[in-house]
Amino acid sequence: MATKQHCAYCFAVLQAQLEGASTHGIEAGFDTAAEYPLFVTWTKPGVHGSGGERLRGCIGNFAAMALGSGLREYALTSALRDSRFAPIRRDEMPRLTCAVSLLTDFEEAADHLDWEVGRHGVWIEFRMPGSSRKRTATFLPEIAAEQGWSKEETIDHLLRKGGYELAITKAARESVRLTRYQSSKAHLSYDEFRAMAAADP
Numbered sequence: 001m002a003t004k005q006h007c008a009y010c011f012a013v014l015q016a017q018l019e020g021a022s023t024h025g026i027e028a029g030f031d032t033a034a035e036y037p038l039f040v041t042w043t044k045p046g047v048h049g050s051g052g053e054r055l056r057g058c059i060g061n062f063a064a065m066a067l068g069s070g071l072r073e074y075a076l077t078s079a080l081r082d083s084r085f086a087p088i089r090r091d092e093m094p095r096l097t098c099a100v101s102l103l104t105d106f107e108e109a110a111d112h113l114d115w116e117v118g119r120h121g122v123w124i125e126f127r128m129p130g131s132s133r134k135r136t137a138t139f140l141p142e143i144a145a146e147q148g149w150s151k152e153e154t155i156d157h158l159l160r161k162g163g164y165e166l167a168i169t170k171a172a173r174e175s176v177r178l179t180r181y182q183s184s185k186a187h188l189s190y191d192e193f194r195a196m197a198a199a200d201p
Helices: 004-018 067-080 090-095 141-147 151-161 170-174 190-199
Strands: 035-045 053-066 097-108 121-127 134-139 177-189
Touching: 004 067, 004 090, 004 097, 004 177, 004 190, 035 067, 035 090, 053 067, 053 097, 090 190, 121 141, 121 151, 134 141, 134 151, 141 151, 141 177, 151 170, 177 190
Parallel strands: none
Antiparallel strands: 035 053, 035 097, 097 177, 121 134, 121 177
């Protein structure tokens, strides 16, 4: 489902934005009306000698969205308005990789361990003791496997990500409501984007 064309579209949208051009009317090359929940992720190479990729932005939406407007919105939101990072600069573009995740197969889990590392993304809902405010957090399917986390460690990191400030106990873990899901993911480097753009008549 997710393709390099989706990623190329995100690159084109971000490039237009950073160059002060319109982000509307960009050729998509895919069905822009198809609807999916989606995430857009930007990474670049890690610090010299450290290997791996460094996250530069990752934001999405669990509500199904038309791919044309959804990818345009979240290509920019994840690149420029992820509060964890400084906005991506134009001079960073040549080092970027874009990933698009289209989310599918949402299922309410029986408990906080009713999911598979490497197969499922996990989305949790919880409340702090004494508070009626619902908090949420998610990790895409690849995160736990990439980090080498167990299911329990993943839940702990999700609780912290969602703002759980107390000691994490067995009762705290068991109190979460967990939804599991799967995704189709595609990646594209900037060099690949440029090559695709050059080959497009």
